[in-house]
Amino acid sequence: MSPAASHILIVDDDPDLLKLLAMRLQAAGYKVASASSGEAALAQVAVAKPSLVITDLRMGSMDGLALFDALRKNDPALPVIILTAHGSIPDAVEATRRGVFGFLTKPFDHKELLRQVEAATHLAAGAAMENTKQGKSEEWRKSIVTRSPVINALLDQAHMVAESDASIFIRGESGTGKELLAQAIHHASPRRNKPFVAINCGAIPEALLESELFGHTRGAFTGATRDHKGLFQAAEGGTLFLDEIGDMPLPLQVKLLRSLQERKVRPIGATQSVDIDVRIISATHRDIAAEMKNGNFREDLYYRLNVVSFEIPSLADRREDIPLLANYFLAQLCAKYNKEINGFAPEAMELLVGAPWPGNVRQLQNTVEQTAVLCTTPIIPVTLVQKALRDDVGSILPFEEARRHFERDYLARLLKVTSGNVTQAARLAKRNRTEFYKLLQRHQLNASLFKETAE
Known part of the structure; x- marks a missing residue:
């Protein structure tokens, strides 16, 4: 690998040493990025993978060996050179035992540093070529930032499953990254050059969801002024991600099951079905077992969707x-x-x-x-x-609690504006006096106190 093609990340909490290293490596033709801590380095590696990492051994909350361990979990082939002013034989032995590529003491010899950098970047280039031959590019998962062994194991399984057309069911709490995992699976699959289309089944009213999924013809209902291809057709050849599938109404579950079985969709108002070729990935934060037990989710649809399942752990x-x-x-x-x-x-x-x-x-x-x-x-x-x-x-208050807070504050503002006059307050709220008194009792508001405050 030529220096111009090599991207080196240097990590040190000493800004003067960072500048010196950067100047020497850039003078040798390398592209250089720097980080002042191990945590900052991991964030940069998550954005753009370097060819080599050069790190100080003694740093703040994360030392050089801890950084090496974290990097190794995600990419065992990434070479790391460790620099230290506290060099000793035990440190060098421990670093070498763990698999660190090189170990140099400060002040370091300029020629020896460049020699190790050249050898490390050649090693990285060879590993990259081998990964490309074996189809092990990490590009498919670049949007997922992690050093968790659990997440990395899940991603390894997802990569294997991506090669097939099996339907995938993803469970996980809201905000865990279910759609990111679905996108990663799509990018690792043979369908990667076709569309990835996502829809949140819980965010669209039932009356519109059927049209969004399956499409409609002109004149199928009031406002249907033209033919509309649904998301199944929009995702043709690619992947359709059904987020929050647990919120899908039962009548639509029946139609979805039929479409998956027949691999056809019939737009609203159409007399003919349309062939479809899509891979289905679905996800939910709900307890689907409980939903099926309560009759809110069809078992036959669940088993059709849940050929392979993944569970994303909470943060x-x-x-x-x-x-x-x-x-x-x-x-x-x-x-x-x-x-x-x-x-x-x-x-x-x-x-x-x-x-x-x-x-x-x-x-x-x-x-x-x-x-x-x-x-x-x-x-x-x-x-x-x-x-x-x-x-x-x-x-993120629960809905009922948030509504109680709003009602109480609203009623209090009305009473304050009207100086405790219930008749005027009820008129402003467009409620009769009896109903308004019930609201005041529910929130334990005493109108007379607002009169005394006004006086």
């Missing part, structure tokens, strides 16, 4: 991914908002790792975005993370 069950994901999102947001933020304070990261994350990866991404937008320092402090987590908890 709380793979906390080793939280620093990696947080730094990955932060790097994206810094580019989006043109901000320079180097990472999270140790206490802030500790708080992120220990949070419950009921909204999983989606909630983590929202939390990181809020902290990045509000941050005015090079490091995100723990106070911003605390505030973002409090706001997240407040924003």
